[in-house]
Amino acid sequence: MAGRKKVEGISLAAFAREMGVSPNAVRQRVKSGRLAKAVLPDGSIDSVVARVDWFANCNPNQQRRKPAAKTSKLRADAEGAEETSEYDLKVERMQVDLEAAKINLERLKETTVDKEEARRAIRSLMRVFRAAMLNFANRYASDIAAEVEVDAVLLAGVLEEQMRVALAELSKTRAPMDAGTFGESAC
Template identity: 80%
Template sequence: MGGRKNRDGISLAAFAREMGVTPNAVRQRVQRGSLAGSIFPDGSVDAVAARVQWFANSNPNQARRKPTPKTSKLFQAGEEAADTSEYDLKVERMQVDLEAAKINLERLKETTVDKEEARRAIRSLMRVFRAAMLNFANRYASDIAAVVEADPVQLAGTLEEHMRLALGELAKTRAPMDAGAFGESA
């Protein structure tokens, strides 16, 4: 058993297996300096630092290939299947992290709005609209009465009555995104 050294990190081949690439791909990145600072003096790899640098220097638009499953006795015994499922979990975790980063980027660009925030804004707008409509008769009845030559008090009463009927019908209508009924207050 004298062939195994005490290393500070993992071997290039082990890191390549973790990343789902060939050992040659890892060697190329080491030669290019893409993994600078994540290689220990003994030649082993600091897996955490190397993984961060690997993804920082990768093109996220390129599709990653999964390693082909081996058909050895280990694979048949189920030991390799455990490694493959761990790899799949890592890939899924990276996809979730990528999706979260995309959502955060959209929020930073202000292209998305929180659903609950939109609901509150709709409810608030509905309350303002309802209040404006209930005050319409009192504010404009005298001006309208002067134009149509009618009694301002009678016109104000008629407008308010019909405005309340219209708002009552509108209150039965559902708002977008299930913000609630028009007449509800939150």
């Protein structure tokens, strides 16, 4: 009983099905030498090497592919798990690159602000606010005291003490974007 010859790789037709192209397209690439490294001595095709060579020498936008739903369903049935093709990975990578390019464009147009720059601006604003509140009692105590007819020095002391208590409470409040507390000093 003569047995079949054991092959190391897969057949040309199997590789064509895997790639979603006709067997003739694979034959043409082998004949032209673009898949020469993938052809094993027994005539079968090393699938991994062939896929690398295939995508290195083609434009994925010009490739005719079978509908993804049919091929992925067949793969899922055959292997028990859904597989992502190299083409799909390239498309995902291109989408990520496109999103990064859009972010860079927004930065160039100055429609976005760097997170660290926003944190520094918030800290600076809060320092100015704190200084203004600490000076409030000294600047306005005499005017308020004259209006309500109390001792200006006593009123200034009470106002300053209450401002410090209010600022201490405010310093425990979290700033936007996790910049730390408002009372934190900058680096």
